[in-house]
Amino acid sequence: MIITDEQIREEILAAIAENRVMLFMKGTPEMPRCGFSAQTVNCLRGAGADFAAMDILPDPRIRQQLSAHSNWPTIPQLFVDGELVGGCDIVTELYESGQLAELVQPKAA
Amino acid sequence: MADTAEIETLLQDALPGAQISVSDMHGGDHLFAHVTAPQFDGLSLIAQHKLVYAPVQHLIDDGTIHALKIKTEVAT
Numbered sequence: 256m257i258i259t260d261e262q263i264r265e266e267i268l269a270a271i272a273e274n275r276v277m278l279f280m281k282g283t284p285e286m287p288r289c290g291f292s293a294q295t296v297n298c299l300r301g302a303g304a305d306f307a308a309m310d311i312l313p314d315p316r317i318r319q320q321l322s323a324h325s326n327w328p329t330i331p332q333l334f335v336d337g338e339l340v341g342g343c344d345i346v347t348e349l350y351e352s353g354q355l356a357e358l359v360q361p362k363a364a
Numbered sequence: 365m366a367d368t369a370e371i372e373t374l375l376q377d378a379l380p381g382a383q384i385s386v387s388d389m390h391g392g393d394h395l396f397a398h399v400t401a402p403q404f405d406g407l408s409l410i411a412q413h414k415l416v417y418a419p420v421q422h423l424i425d426d427g428t429i430h431a432l433k434i435k436t437e438v439a440t
Contacts, residue, residue, distance in 0.1 A: 339410055345410060
């Protein structure tokens with residue numbers, strides 16, 4: 256089966272729309288394939304975040320389509336409520352200042 | 365190998381009045397940019413970092429810069 260660029264783009268947009276806290280990373284939270292992705296996962300866990308993750312490595316077009324959408328060059332990329340929050344540096348800075356925990360807190364019903 | 369002075373100039377031109385320091389963290393292509401700029405006032409961190417990426421994007425695209433760690437502060 257041939258997967259088109261458009262299908263990949265739709266997968267990405269759906270993941271961002273359906274998951275309040277969505278991380279695009281190299282590898283998986285259980286087995287990160289990059290130190291920056293690993294550090295970002297650690298920050299999210301430290302902040303008590305309930306998050307979904309997508310591995311961008313299986314197809315190079317995932318990263319191309321993601322960066323085209325976010326206008327952000329590097330991986331990982333964290334989205335909260337559909338908005339790009341940042342990569343490893345920003346997530347780490349927000350974690351250390353305590354703002355990440357606030358940001359990823361489940362919204363009161 | 366990236367030229368840190370050249371990158372400082374690119375950032376300086378893009379962010380007039382900013383205090384900029386670019387250093388090599390590792391291997392000549394893993395760089396750290398510390399930028400304190402008045403232009404960051406009122407912007408989210410992501411928007412601040414995008415202002416730093418934009419002037420050097422072509423060097424990231426062509427592989428001159430492999431990784432750019434960014435620390436931004438709002439100039440007061």
